[in-house]
Amino acid sequence: MNKECWVMTDVLVVGGGSAGTMAALEARKDGLEVALVDKGGIYRSGCGAAGNDHFLAVLESGPDWDTPEVFLKWYKRLTQGLVDIKIAEKVYIQRIKRLVEELEEMGIPMKDPGKEDYIRTRSFAQPGDYFINFDGRALKPMISKKAEQAGVKFFSQIAMVDLLVTEGKVVGAVGFHIRTGDFYVFQAKAVIIATGNATRMYENPSGLPFNTWHSPYNTGTAQAMTLRAGGEVKNLEFVNYTITPKNFSASALNAVVGMGGHLVNAKGERYVFKYHENGEQGPRWAMPWGTYVEEQEGRGPCYFDLRHLSESAKKHLIEHLLPVDKNTFMDYCEQKGIDPGADLMEIQISEGQHPAFLGSVSGIFVDEMCRTTVPGLYAGGACAVGIGSLAGSMCFGQSAGAEAAKYALQKPEILDPLPEQIVEIKQEIYAPYQRIGDYTYNDVENKLRQIMSDYLSISRSEEGLKAGLQELNKLQEIFEQIRADNGHDLMRINELSDLLLISKGIAVGALARTETRFGLSHYRRDFPETQDDWNKSTHLTYRDGEFRISYVPAYS
């Protein structure tokens, strides 16, 4: 029989990645008890695992572009009014300068050693050089250490499954230890969810499902928990595709275009210019869109071309950027036999996913105080909509920590969870141990990916979307037959459960939105134009197994 562990705290943070760790650190500043829970080891948890190379920052250093006004104006145009800019202003703009200082105080090298200035680059049609190029290999470990030193209580290797809701308020959350199988109940005055991106629901072009752009171990748990707790998520129909090296979904595009690299087709043409006047300096969506059309029309394969760059630019890219953002980048090049400075590097369109790239409009609906629509529940980072990118997520998390702490300080006592709710969730968690079904989580997850890629991927139609939704509902029934042999299996099964819910949300949103928007992200063959009367967000709630959709007009 599994042990049952109860933990009482003031602020519970679910998700120990970059955003969650910042949330925990911030919430702790007022002396509250803070618990940080992650299914990994926390030290290098989340997408920040082995490092990052770009840090988005508006520093107000002098030039006109380096101001909140210019940045926010651009960001509003980028997100087409589907993101509330008030959030970006409060959680990001008001915090970023101080965050960069804090990281430098912690010893993170934001500047090259001996240099006075930051190295800053721009990409994706940004009006300014917002990306500080830095060595972020020690970033996640450093903030993890700071959180631990500050007295945040770490709970690693615990997969959180659901929120506890009493009288419409979030009072805690439950999960299990992925090695021992022990059951965990956390009670808290405020809960912050920060479990990051959602991926693994679309087929991977390499055939390896875990070879993903952002962490494959993030499967939309916060988004799914929010839906199950009565909260709201938005714009799930937009699925992000990016450009990565062939067969290896590594981050590289930002670094490549930021340093002036080119994208060329099999004929050597810089094809992005056909799809946007600024070519590789155009907005992010233009590159996967252009690559898609080129490949469809027989002018692929397509490539990164770095051969024309100066020696110093090549050196910076190949030594300080690519292997810092993706630790195994040079292993890939060496083992594939490519010299990126001298050879063309074949590229691909990545798997579909919900990452928090800068421009993302999908995820948990929160206000500028990081509050979800469920009292006591806060969200920040990639799982919520407000501001993307690593720096954005860290500020978002820090904000959520500050707001949740303020809320917790006001609340005199912790509401009790409902015993029957705990019993029900506990039964569901451990049910797979008892099943004698035919299916493993791999079987069912492979099927999910097939459904999503066949019916809910690039080039959608009403009939295809309806067929896809039907298949997803069928898959839900098979879900009850998946067996587990250990805590690792249970963790993957719960990830699959969250992915399935998110996937249904994608289908519902995609069916509703009868237009095309954001390039490949939501491309309806039957409604191929972007329409003004669709300048609005889809908002989903979930109750008794049904989705409900509402609309929020674009923010002006």
Next chain:
Amino acid sequence: MLPIKIDYKRCNGCGICERNCPGDLIFMDQATKMPVVKYPEECWLCGACRIDCPKECIQIVFPLISL
């Protein structure tokens, strides 16, 4: 498929690779006290296991279909 190759002659059994792995792929064997890659097909190819290894005994070997 074995993307994470550990040189057991150099490994000191510190367990940092197990702690760092975001995917729960690496398990310290109770008997041998050595790290075992239990779920190699779930590897993200991120390098977190290797980055802090004090003995530099981890190699990342890309599976053929990821090259």
